[in-house]
């Protein structure tokens with residue numbers, strides 16, 4: 158295994174080539190990719206890449222490829238329909254009890270499969286203006302059904318601790334906002350940002366702060382990433398995980414099992430396994446839904462219940478997330494039993510080994 162240390166974040170394909178992270182022959186095409194979709198590889202993540210492995214699962218997530226220049230049928234700039242549910246700048250209100258609040262459009266690293274790749278990165282929209290931020294707060298204040306505010310982006314932990322503390326205080330000052338959830342990749346991408354000051358900024362009176370960590374391979378949970386998460390959790394901030402199912406990164410049961418176990422060992426409850434979104438130029442990184450379901454079936458037999466995420470699909474266009482199985486329960490239409498007169502049927506239940514069992518209707 159050949160790994161490297163780099164002093165600063167790499168943002169230019171020429172730098173990636175110079176560090177043997179991308180092929181020189183592809184440089185022109187990679188420059189074209191980088192002019193459309195942001196590139197950044199932090200020292201923390203570059204140190205995990207095995208440059209002798211052309212299929213390295215960390216490189217596959219962050220090193221641009223020429224395949225990104227080809228959009229597949231069905232791919233779209235706004236795959237999960239944020240725009241259709243954005244009543245004011247910075248807010249996405251898709252479900253009754255929660256909103257997204259998008260404060261920043263930059264991230265520590267740029268994932269090649271990013272569902273908001275048309276919106277994030279330097280040169281795209283910048284942070285919310287003060288006026289837009291106040292408008293977003295007014296919107297939340299005016300909707301008492303909003304119980305949870307999800308800070309997402311871009312990566313909210315790219316904000317300074319001082320700014321984050323102010324945002325947390327502003328939100329916690331709204332009576333009906335009880336939960337502030339922060340989606341981030343920073344603990345794995347740039348663990349040094351999780352300083353005492355940052356942790357302190359996330360401790361706010363009046364609301365409970367949760368942190369959702371985005372990681373896709375167990376190797377991302379290095380010792381320093383684990384320590385960063387432990388600093389948050391030891392301060393009383395609960396954590397959940399989110400993972401994107403990615404071809405060539407984690408689309409096998411062993412890789413997913415290692416990752417889910419690593420989360421639980423770090424006191425992070427596995428939450429979502431996302432099916433890949435229809436972001437432009439990402440078809441080579443998506444699996445099929447059938448493959449995802451087969452992997453979930455495999456995990457069900459292999460792993461403790463603590464390690465089981467929900468496999469979810471964000472319905473293209475903005476209709477929201479749906480769990481996409483697999484399903485273990487079906488009505489048994491062939492049955493005749495005591496409950497039949499009331500229209501109840503037996504059920505067929507599948508166990509974790511694939512065995513089928515009958516469950517009776519209520520007598």
Ligand code: SF4
Pocket residue numbers: 263264265266267268270271272273274277310311312341342371
């Ligand atoms: S950290 Fe999140 S928002 Fe940023 S590039 Fe990765 S997937 Fe996109």
